[in-house]
Amino acid sequence: MTTPKGSNTEPLWLAIEKKVLELGARDFSGDTLENSVQLLAAALDERGWAVSKNAGHMLDLRRALGARVAAGRPLMEDLNKALAALTLEHVENPYSATVGLINEVGRDWPMLKGSERRPHVLRIVEEVKLDLMVARAKGLEGDKGIRSLIDGGVAPEVIVERMGITREEFDRVMAAVEAERAERARVAELLKDAESKSQPEKIRHLITSEVSEELIAEMVEVDQAAIDDVKRAMEEEIAEKQRLAEEAAAKKAAAAAGPALDDISPAEMLEHIESIREIMEFSDAEAEIRVMCEQSGVPKALVDIAVSEPGRLDYLAAQAGG
Missing domain, CATH: 1.20.225 (Bacteriocin As-48; Chain A)
Known part of the structure; x- marks a missing residue:
């Protein structure tokens, strides 16, 4: 991968294509094409690429401009259009999304299919995924947005910056998330202990272990009606035990009297x-x-x-x- 001296943020081919995107159709006519080559080389030189003094870099630039002339439009136009069409569902697996995007755009731009360019496109797709995740998170109520990014594996510092929150706010939500994860782990162990039991017995086991009904419904995969049935049966058993205890106490009192x-x-x-x-x-x-x-x-x-x-x-x- 070729990157500017002192930097590793953007590859040369992408820097070239972004500069090509800035030019208009008139900049690629026969008389002005060479001038455009020199102008772009100078602009890239200013960014530390030393294109005009590197034969290989100049060749990359001329190839990019030649492809632009042949296609009648810049590569970045097609690439940006394809990126804009991505949804969270598309980028759930960034690598698969990258392969699909390269195959689609690469039909008209074969150079994009080069193995050395795939990591760069993958990075762009990952950035798109982050943008989409943040956009969705900002539309959620309360702490749900922050939680969605935590669950999505986004780094804490990125969440703080992109969501415009303080580190203290993030730490508060993170503490709650960790507590919930610990509770889920506890419930998973409880269910493991009750693996051979029937569904009602599992529900009973979790209720007596002070697990919330919401978590019972989620982890046992039952609806509220099933939980209510078990609770009702337990209440009837408790009432019967209380009746028997009161009856025994009355008999004992009578015997003592x-x-x-x-x-x-x-x-x-x-x-x-x-x-x-x-x-x-x-x-x-x-x-x-x-x-x-x-x-x-x-x-x-x-x-x-x-x-x-x-x-x-x-x-x-x-x-x-x-």
Whole structure:
């Protein structure tokens, strides 16, 4: 690749074609053609190419002008037209897009098919791709544009410059993107663990692992209805477990409370009342009475009477034959 001394930004053939594009049709007539050659050589000399003093460079220039005369139009006109027709879909794979573009434009410009020119055209196509990506990004709301460029592999400094944002803004979005990527990696591992499970079981596994519904839908490839079905089933299971727990607690409380008054036999009634009286001789504090009665196995129904209507104990004892 031939580039100007002290630079590696643009090849000679492209610099020549850009200069040719600046000329008009009258500059290629028989009498003015040689003058145009000299003018272009001088212009390229000023850019550091030393064309007028290099036989090879002069030959490249004359060939380019000869091709321009033969085609009746400049190569860059066709090349720019082809580049302008590219879309993001076309340049998704820049190399394939470059091959297609060279084949298309090269039908009239065979020199463009030279292997030494392909890297240069590829670089141009990559620049077009970046321009298209930035244009799309600027049309997106919020941080979506910056995110699209990050996902597209655009360098941070390029994103900052082309999107007109601060480095702090970029770093904020990048931190969020990295957190999301980490979460996706975590979910991927969770799904790997549940690889043999059914779809509802995978959804359940992710829900219990505190994965967002949006990410579940994306990574399990299900719709919201499938997630809602699993959530509904889980809620029903939770409700049933709660019902059973409450039922068990009620049974336990009933067992701890002991029998109702009507279910206590006369002999047991007298025995419990005697225990209560002994306890009440020891303490008149309700809390202490209840604790000691519970420890002595006195039914709660009798304990409630002892602390609220102690005089009624005599009546109950009399009824029991005491």
